[in-house]
Amino acid sequence: MEEKKVNEYLEKTTVELKLKDCSNRTIESYIFFLRPFLESIENPESMALDDAKKFLAGLIGRYSNKSRALAISSLRFFFKRVVDRPDIFVKLEVPKKQRTLPVVLSVEEVRSLIRAAGFAKTELIIKMLYSAGLRVSELVNLKPLDIDFNESSGWVRKGKGRKDRLFKIADSFSKQLQKYVKNHPDNKYIFSEGNPLTTRNIQILIKKAAKRANINKRVTPHTLRHSFATHLLENGENLAVIQQLLGHENLETTRIYTHVSQEQIKKVKSPLDRL
Structure with missing residues (x-):
């Protein structure tokens, strides 16, 4: 997708997140994952579910489960509030949280x-x-x-x-x-x-x-x-x-x-x- 079009979609996403009273940190995190996703596709309104899955699969090994869950949440939000594609957002499942015990000092x-x-x-x-x-x-x-x-x-x-x-x-x-x-x-x-x-x-x-x-x-x-x-x-x-x-x-x-x-x-x- 052309950079101009990418920025238009990101601007729309930012507006929707602000309307939900999301913090600046949440907005930055969503945009962090949405930008490379949009750059990897041609048109979010006609793309296939497999395109989204391919992008998310590429995050495995590079990001933790928690970060990948955030990436999925950003895509789900995009396909629910910015581009109306329920056929995609309902099928994007958040991975199970890794249950690791925190490091504690004596x-x-x-x-x-x-x-x-x-x-x-x-x-x-x-x-x-x-x-x-x-x-x-x-x-x-x-x-x-x-x-x-x-x-x-x-x-x-x-x-x-x-x-x-x-x-x-x-x-x-x-x-x-x-x-x-x-x-x-x-x-x-x-x-x-x-x-x-x-x-x-x-x-x-x-x-x-x-x-x-x-x-x-x-x-x-x-x-x-x-x-x-x-x-x-x-x-x-x-x-x-x-x-x-x-x-x-x-x-x-x-x-x-x-x-x-x-x-x-x-x-x-x-x-x-x-x-």
């Missing part, structure tokens, strides 16, 4: 990561991610007014699913963060002055700190979120409360942490000991 590894931060700002970022269980995209968009230092709490504004969410931060950390905010009065965001920090920037900071701390695990900002949830569970926190803190819509999503809580496994009494 409490001592979290301490080591904080000590290895290298810079005061990096230390605050690590503590914030672990203290509140935030997604990295939520962290970079936090503004000073989102934090209530008197209550050691804050609000995620329009997080995943475009929802607001209350979160808690450690009392011991609240004063440290408040001092940082007071020392940076020109910051529009907690950790940046003009535009939000990029999520990639945070990922690099965490990766370097993990290397300095000699942690032999794949450590990302999301690892701290997983560790936050798991450690709360190990300390006896209610699963429904953890669900609310994480902003999970479904309790089953939160339930995965019951499978990675090592401390709870260690506390299990073998039936042999009861004989």
Whole structure:
């Protein structure tokens, strides 16, 4: 398909996504997969189902199940809201989700990561991610007014699913963060002055700190979120409360942490000991 026609279809798709109040991140993700798909066909209004299947099959081995599911969702949306082809969108099935247990740091590894931060700002970022269980995209968009230092709490504004969410931060950390905010009065965001920090920037900071701390695990900002949830569970926190803190819509999503809580496994009494 000609580039002009591709851009016309992408513009129509963007408008439809905005009408559904989708986030910019969702729109970018859909366009990411739709562009090469449209470039690979001649006309979406007359193409065969096999053309869509051929494109999706080409993603296998290059993208995870989660990413391929996103690609299928983008095509389904396109053939439902932009080009009316129910004969295609109803037959595009989303692959099964890969059920892999998340990587979790021990409490001592979290301490080591904080000590290895290298810079005061990096230390605050690590503590914030672990203290509140935030997604990295939520962290970079936090503004000073989102934090209530008197209550050691804050609000995620329009997080995943475009929802607001209350979160808690450690009392011991609240004063440290408040001092940082007071020392940076020109910051529009907690950790940046003009535009939000990029999520990639945070990922690099965490990766370097993990290397300095000699942690032999794949450590990302999301690892701290997983560790936050798991450690709360190990300390006896209610699963429904953890669900609310994480902003999970479904309790089953939160339930995965019951499978990675090592401390709870260690506390299990073998039936042999009861004989």
